[in-house]
Every structure is written in structure tokens, then in C-alpha cells.
Amino acid sequence: MDLLLIKEGFPLLSFLIFLPLAGAVVLLFYHGAAFARLWALFVTSLTAVCSLPLLTGFDPASAKYQFAEVHAWIPRFHINYIVGMDGISILLVLLTTLIMPFCVLASWKYIQQRVAPFMFCLLVMETSMIGVFVALDFVLFYIFWEFMLIPMYLLIAIWGGPRKVYASIKFFLYTLAGSVLLLVAIIALYLKSGSFFIPEMMWQPYSLTFQVLVFLAFFLAFAIKVPMFPFHTWLPAAHVEAPTAGSVILASVLLKMGTYGMLRFCLPITPDATMLLAQPILWLSIAGIIYGGFTALAQQDMKKLIAYSSVGHMGFVTLGIFVLNTRGVEGAMLQMINHGVTTGALFLCVGMIYERTHSRELALATGVGRYMPWFVTFLAFFSLSSFGFPGTNSFIGEFLVLAGTFEHNIILALAAIPGAVLAAAYMLRMLQKIVWGGTANPDQSYLTDLGVREIAVLTPFLLFVFWIGLGPQPFLDLMHGSVSHLLEQLHHWQQHQQVAAVLWH
């Protein structure tokens, strides 16, 4: 347990996990629509404010798990309630807590039916998302990881679009089927290491066969969540049918759980298997980048376009993780945050058009720029950010990932370049149509520009786009300690293995 910095006094992380849950329980008893909106906004804002002390109390120099809490839970099976946070998870926790109030605001008018249950689902969702990022006990992690399916399923299935039933069941089945073998892998690791405490499972001398099997079980679960190229088909369906808040949560937080899992579990628990299988995964990432780009280029539905662009962007993230060097991994982590900010904002923008025109068709939204100047200003910046325009956040992330890839393998890096170009092509295509439109514009004179609430929702996203784009150092500093520690250990492990191999012969 020397890996933990136990937090004395107020249990901040548990408070963050269970505050939204407590807020959700209140909604079971008071159903008023107006009350539900205000209450959900209050609870998510309170969670966001309470998560800020994480930033001030965090020591980036230490690679230990901070704010840790340990309680015995099921001693017979060595299961404990252990939560903690390091440089890998802090940004994701903050992303989650900060984005949730905007999800509530984005649903302010969009959700008119069954408001209280909707907010209930959102709050329960927040509990399980924070739980996934801070859980340090594998059973606890798995409980949050699986439980999340229920509220997300209901968000899509009840408040979704016309094909909501198909999309929600596909989402549920895909993710659940992916994670059943994860459970077996967790139990197998427990039987080898004697504990469900995640850091104790890391860097153990498991046999290569065992590592490969565990890695494959992990990888299947996480690759479906990311989603990586051949497992991505649930994503466009779920994104398109989900209500705006659901799409934002999916894009900004849920997809990050897959890459977070790869970084937190695959690398340190099964290092040999990771190095053995990194190459095919890198090429799958490239395939995802190119495929996502080309498919996005062909979409007529704006949400689908952004969904496929997510496949491409997440391809960059997995690329960065599996090149296994500092630039790559830090770039990947920054790209996770960037994608959360930018794509979340793009989904919000599409949601705002949808509230006005009740359509997500690109053809029906052409030329709205004339009547909605505020809107297109925001949209332009987010689109630029999405394809990594210099000065915006994604530029830093993609640049670092590509730099890491060049360090690793030039051919691979060259193969990724067309993805960046494609991103510019599909985003500019959408932007050009929406802002200026073609010759056959539908009549849009009835459109009203963004209201104060909507501008208030989008502005913070824009702030982060430029903050990360122009001054990324504070963000990189937060993660640097943990990332370099992780890669150092990987390096040690590699050398140790080589020494062992030399001694053997």
C-alpha cells in the first residue's frame, strides 16, 4: 500500500462519487420538471466546484495515487473499497465533473418529457463515470464500468431519436459482450496476485501466455469502448439517436474510458503482451484514422459526421498510447481531453441546430450562417479545433502524437498523415455548407440566434480550446509525473527481461 497517499480527513473522492447519487435519490421523491432541472444543475455544479480542490491538492511530482481512501469491503475475497487518483486520471475526473453542468444546461429545453427521470439518469451516470476513473480496486472498477450501461441505455432508449431501440440495444449488447471476458481476466489476475488492488497486479512476472490471454480480454473490452476500427459500429448508431446530453457524455467521457483502461491496465499489468501486440494495434489505429476520415467525408447527417470523426480522433489516441514513448503517451492523454472538449462542443452545436430545425441533415442546415452569426462563430472555432488547426487544442495533441510516432516508426507516422488532411476536408466541408451554403438554401429566415444560455454553455469550451492550444504546459505538467513513471517502469521491465534472456542463454 506504499503506492497510496492516503487522504486524511475529508474523503473528497468518495464525496465526489456519491454526491450525484445522493442528488439522484432526491429526484426519486420530487418529480417536478422545473425543480428537476434546477436541482440537477445545482448538484452537478456543486460536484464541479468541489472537484477543484483536487487540482490544488494534487502533487504532480509524485507518481503515487493521491487522495486515496481504503476501506475493507468483502474481506473473504480480498475486495476493498480503494479509490485514488494520479496524473493519468486527474484530468479525466475534472473533465467529467466540469462537463456535466453543461450537459444539464444543454438539456434545458431539449428534454420536455419525463424531465426528472432524465436528470436522474444523468446524475447516476456521473457517479459511475467518476467511479471508473478513481477506482483502484478491480471489482469496484468493474461495478462502475458495467453499471454505467443501465443509465446510458435508458438515456438513449427513452429520450433518443427514431431508431432509438435499435441503437440502444446495440450499444448495450456490444459493450456488455466485450466486458464479460474482462471479468474472467480480473478473477484470473486475482488468483495469481492474491488481491484485487490494481497497483499490486502491475509489473508481476506473469507468464507470457497468461499475459497474452489477459491482454486480449482487456483489449476486447476497451477497444469496443474506444471504439477502435473493427469494433466501432455501435458508435454512429448510438451517437445519432442519443439526445444531445447523451451524445456529449458518450463522446467526451465514455469513449475515454477505453483508452484510460488501456493506459491504466494493459500497459502495466501485461507489459510483455503489450510490446508483443503493439504493432497490429498501431496499424488498427491507422486504419481507424483513415477509415473514420473517409466515412465522415461521405456523411449527410451532421451527428454521424462527428461520430465518424470520433473514430478517427480516437485512432490518434490509441496510436499515441501504443508507440510507448513519452511524447506519444502524453499527446494521447492530451488528445483525450481535447476530443472531450471539442467533440462535446460540436455535439452541443448540432443539438442547438436540431432544436431549431428539427433535423440533423446537412442539406437542411445549409446557409444558417446568415441568420445565426454567433452560432457559426462558435462552430468555426470548434471545427478548426477538430482538425487540429495551429493555436487550438487538438494541434498540440496531434502534434505530440505524431512526433511520438515519428520517433517510433517513420512509415507508421507517414501513414497517419492523410488522416489529418482528411479531418480538415470533412470539417471544412461541413463548415462551408453551414456558414455559406450553396445555391439551393432552404428558407431559414425564421431562425433565431443563440440565446444567453446557449452562449454561456459554449463559451467555456471555447476557452479551453484556446487555453490548451496556446498554453498546454500546465496540463502536461499534471500528467508528466505519472506518465514518465509508467514509461520508466516499462523501460526497466524491458531491460530486466533482456538481462534475464541473456542470463538464460
Added chain:
Amino acid sequence: MVILPELVLVAGALALFLVSLGKTPSEQTAKSVAMFFGLATFVATLLAFQSQASLFYGAYAVDQYSQLFKAMIGFSLALLLILGQNLKGISPSVRPEYYLFLLLSVLGLMMLVSSVELIAIFISLELSSFALYLLVPMRDDRTGIRVQMEAGMKYIFFGVMATGFMLYGMSLLFGLTGTTYLKDILAFLAQGNLQPAVVVAVLLVLAGFFYKLAVFPLHFWVPDVYQGASNETTAFIATLPKFGAVALLIRFLTVPTGQSSFLVELMAVLALCSMFYGNLSALVQKDIKRMLGFSGIAHAGFVLLGLLSLNPDGYGVAIYYIAGYVLMNLACFLVISNVSQQGENLRIEDFSGLYQRQPVLAFVLAVGLFGLAGIPPFVGFMGKFMILTTALRADHLVVVCLAAINTAIAIYYYLSVVKVAYTVDPGGSPAVKVHPAIQLTGVVLVVAITLLGALPAKFVDFASTVVQTLP
């Protein structure tokens, strides 16, 4: 005092017998008497929880193990009587008799978990079974084709056959050891007087309880009986007898056979067959009770997976699993019995828009089904997780992987019911009116399912230590 729960049940049965003697039996009286004795039984099981005694020349043991099961049976009985209080599928003229046989059947189960002698086991099991055989055809004949009679016949024929197996096994055990006391049988066999016939005898006895638990290949009665019996009767068949089956399976699995690896392999195969057969068949069902029947076969496979580690940890987990399974099933049947307007069978599409027609019941149903599917934090997940852990600890990797894949198959049919309840438009279906007491019972079940799932440590520890005290 030590057999207070049994005495309360006997008193209840007698009282109902008197009620049934009246010319025009009042259904309200029968219901009140049954409810009173049901709740009294639960209280009695709690009062007698700490008792320890050996009665009837050692044939009847009141110990922690039996009292744990009695408490669970008593609790489920109380819930069952509350949730099925309207008894819509049973004609009013036979309701006193219905309750009479119901209590007798529970009495048989209570005696069963305390019996430690072969004849006593046999008598209690038959008391429980025969009362239950009678409950099935008591459904009123609404379809005109007498499905309840068919179900009753199937139930009794298969049941008698299974009993025959068991009796044969018991006679072999007696012949091999010269005693009918389990304790003496264990002691005799532990001295090394083993021969191949022992494993045959034990298997034949186990078959009788596999039938109760609906393990493949003794599952054939399940779908038709579930469908043919009234909703309330099915709720009973699906829940309480499972306690008795698990209690006695554990008792007989402690018998040394000298062939435990063979027994374990056989049980692993049966468990897998049950899971695959149950889950794959459930996928195509239209009738909700048939679906739950097949899902019950799959869950029986899971229980068997817990038992096949043949150690107290595994047994404790199996008890935990069956307790959770009964709670989740009661939640589902609470919804089924109350959504059904006149006691008719429900197809899955009859739950259309339940979320709008009766939100509380829809919530209870969703929790019950997600629990059965093994989604955390409900008790179904914890049970599944612990069973997989104990099975993997006993080195059954392939079995565990196949069982895990089964949970992925199962989610589809559970989810499709939730889908119908939450996303389909109710159309012309009327709102469902239920008594607040039933809603409250539903909420109690939801809380129990969640709490038992989130904080399982105490229960599992207790069950495992209790199992260690078995002879």
C-alpha cells in the same frame, strides 16, 4: 420453541382447514388467515434463529444451517403472500384449500432443511412436493383447453420419476452402509469403506434435487408447468423449493464418494448444459413465464457451478446466489401477478409502456431483470462474480469462460423485456392500478436486491461459516 416455525405452519394449515369446511368459504377470511400465518411464520423463524437441538432420535436437526434456510424461506413466504394476495388465477371457492396446501408445502420445505435422516428427508420432500402438485391444477379453467391439468400431470409424472431415482439411491446408500442417518453414513464412508456403488447412490439422490432445482437434464417440466400454473403458483414454484434443493444438495455433496473428480466433471457438464440450454431457449420465448422458466434453468446451472468446488466457500456462495435469485424472481413475479388483470398469462409485449402505466412496477421489473442478467450493483452480479471466482480457483477455466459468455447471451432476452416496458408506446393498454402495500413490497425488494448486492460480506461469511459446521 425450537420448532416454532413448523408449529406455526401446522396451526395455520389447521386453521385454513377449518375455514375450508364452511359452506360458503369467505375468500377474505382465507386470505387474512393465510397472511397472518405467513407473517407469523417469518417472525417465528427469526425467533427460532439461534435455536440448536436434535429431535426425534437424531433424525431432525435444528442448527444454524437449517435455521438460516428457514429464515430465508419464511421471508420469501411472507413476500410471496403479499405480492400474490389477490390470487387472481384461482377460483374463490377453492382459495382456502389453495392456502392450506401452500402452507403445507412450505412446512415440508422447512422440515426438509432440518432433516438429517434418509426417511425423514424423503417424507418432508414428499409432503412439500405433493402439496405443490395439487396447487398447479387449482387454476381456474380460463382457456377451455385445461392447460393447468396438463401442467399438473407433467409436474407430477416427472416429479414422481425423480423421486423414484432418489429413493433408489437412498436404498443403495442404506444397503452400503447399514444406516439411514446421514451422520453415520458419512462416518462409515469416511473410514474408507468406499466402492463404486457409492457414487451411483449419491448421484441418484442428487438427481431428486436436481429435479427441484431444474438442472439439465431434469428440467423438462419447467416451461409447461411455469406456463400452465397460475402466476402466483409459478411464483411459488420458481422460488421457495430452490432453497430446499440447495440445502439438501449441499448436505449430500458432503458425502465422501471417493470419485469426487468424476462428480465434479459431471456437474460441470450439467451446469454448462443447463446454462446453454436455458439461455438459448429463453431467447425465443414470447410468454414471460416461460422465459423466466428457461432463465431459471440457466441460473440453476450457475448454482451448480458454485457447488462444484466442493468446499465451504463454494457452498456459502451458492447459498448467497440462490437467496439473491429468489429475491430477483420475486420482484419479477410481483410485477407479473399485478400487471395481469384477471390472472391470465402475459406475453412479453403485454408489458408495453409499463413505464407509463405504472412507473413503480416498471422500475421493480427493470431492477429484477437487470439483476437476473448480472449487471452490478445488484445481487445477481455479486453472486455471479463470486461463483466464477470460486470456480476459477478450483481451476475450471474453460467452464468459467463459457459461463461468462452465457451471461452475454442472457442479457438479450432480459433487455428485450425492459425495452418493451420502457420504450414501446402503451397503445390502448390501460393503466395498472396496484395497492400501495404492493408498491411498498416492490420497493423493499429493490432495496434488498441492491443492498445484498452492494454489501454481501456479512451474508457470505455467515453462510460459509455455517456450512463448515455441517457434519
